[in-house]
Amino acid sequence: MALFGLGKKGKTVGLDIGSGLLKLAVIDHAGEPELSKVAVAPVLPDAIVEGEIMDPGVVADAIKGVLDSAGIKQKRVVVAVGGRDVIVKKIQVDRMKASDAYEVVRWEAQQHVPFDIEGVELDFQILDPDGEGVQMEVLLVAAKRELVANKLALLEEAGLEASIVDVDAFALHNAFEVNYPDAMHGVAALINIGNEVTNVNLLQDGVPLLARDISLGTKKIREDLQREHGLSADEAEKLVQGFERTDQLDAYVQTRAEEIAVGVERAAAFLQSASREAGSVQKVYCCGGGARIPGLTQTLEDRLRVSVEAANPMQRLRVAEGAFDGFNVDEVGPLLMLSVGLALRRPN
Ligand SMILES: Nc1ncnc2c1ncn2[C@@H]1O[C@H](COP(=O)(O)OP(=O)(O)OP(=O)(O)O)[C@@H](O)[C@H]1O
Ligand SMILES: [Mg+2]
Known part of the structure; x- marks a missing residue:
């Protein structure tokens, strides 16, 4: 599923524009998908705040820099939008062919999307295409057009164009599905803990x-x-990116893990109220820079009382020799789930 797409075969460049870091992953689709290159570069603090790009010039320069550093000449990249201006919802409509469904889904969407449907990019996927009931389940995705337009304008400033504009949650899911096929049964939570935002995704x-x-x-x-x-920013960052738990860090990890746990519990309760078949969360997977904070996954596990695992986007994915040149796989690997999910898209 994608909000917007056109492109050609070959290598796909996935670009995750985070508020702290740009993450780039290139996947070669010639045979079985293979990660051929990754690159990570910082974004200046406050250039992106709460998902809003405050300084497009600075971010565009950083994007150019990360592509150059990875030696990428290709101008077409896959990016994603997310946040509160993107709505993902399961709805039911009368069963019909996918080719006939667009108008119906668009009409139905008006009741489910809290913004003006005229200003929205829509896409959908039929979840039970082979079902026989009179109604079918459709996963609806709607994003404010402005959000997509801003992303395209940013890429243009960096001399790039989008082959696909995806949705954060779907791209994360995409990478997760390839690497953790066993998690595709029952209810699982995939949590992406970033610099400013933590995405909680529930899969049934x-x-x-x-x-x-x-x-x-x-x-x-x-x-x-x-x-x-009274730590400096660098000292604090060292603890956050370290490999050891410390008493100083533990106190805050405890508080913040509590907030994440509450978010997961609320989401799970909502899912259960919306769908009778949904059971409780059986397993939690964490990715993103925050998943590396020493003690965080353990604290979450103790609090949620379900198994919590750090998820790795290369768990099953083939990785070409030299893909991580200049980067430490253990340090940047967990941050790449979204960019890998984007690069897994095969533009057609
Ligand atoms: N190897 C690493 N290199 C740089 N930062 C790291 C590393 N490991 C963990 N971090 C921490 O993770 C943060 C970045 O995580 P991530 O890339 O997931 O966030 P983001 O996508 O930039 O943010 P958001 O999604 O909230 O906009 C950094 O701010 C840093 O604190
Ligand atoms: Mg992020």
Whole structure:
């Protein structure tokens, strides 16, 4: 599913424009998908705040820099939009052919989308195409057109164009599905803990049914450490990106893990109220820079009382030799789930 797409075969460049870091993943689709190159580069603090690009020039330069550093000449990239201006919802409509469904889904969408349908990019996927009931289940996705337009304008400023504009939750799911096929049964949570935002995604039997964002990420923990312990930004970052738990860090990890746990529990309760078949969350997977904070996954596991695992976008994906040149796989790997999901898209 994509909000917007055109393109050609070959290599796909997935670009995840985060508020803290740009992450780039290139997948070669010539045979079985293979990760051929990754690159990561920082974005200046406050150039992107709460999903809004405050300084497009600065971000565009950083994007050019990361592509150059990876030696990528290709101008077409896959990007994603997310946040509260993107709605993902399961709806029911009368069964019909996919080719006939667009108008019907668009009409139905007006009742489910809290913004003016004229200003919205829509897409949908029939979840039970082979079902026989009079109604069919459709996963509806709607994004404010402005959000998509801003992303395209940013790429243009960086001399690029979008072959696909995807949705964060679907791209994460895409990478996750390839790497964790066993998680496609029952209810699983995939949590992407970033710099500013934590995305909570619930999957039921492999379908990404619910996506929620929490305003929380590594930045808050860095600020906690700076404010309460007088650490410099670099010192705080070292603890956050470290490999050891420390007493200083543990106190904040505890508080922030609690907030994430509440977010997961609320999302799960919502899913259960909307769908009778939905059971409780059986397993939680974490990715993003925040998943690397020492002690975080363990604290979440103790609190949620379900198994919590750090998810790796290369768990099953083939990786070409030299793809990680200049980067430490263990350090940047967990941050690449979204960019890998984008690069897994095969423009057609
Ligand atoms: N190897 C690493 N290199 C850089 N930062 C790292 C690394 N490992 C963990 N981090 C931490 O993770 C954060 C970035 O995580 P991530 O890339 O998932 O966030 P983001 O996508 O930029 O943010 P958001 O999604 O909230 O906009 C950094 O701010 C840093 O604190
Ligand atoms: Mg992110």
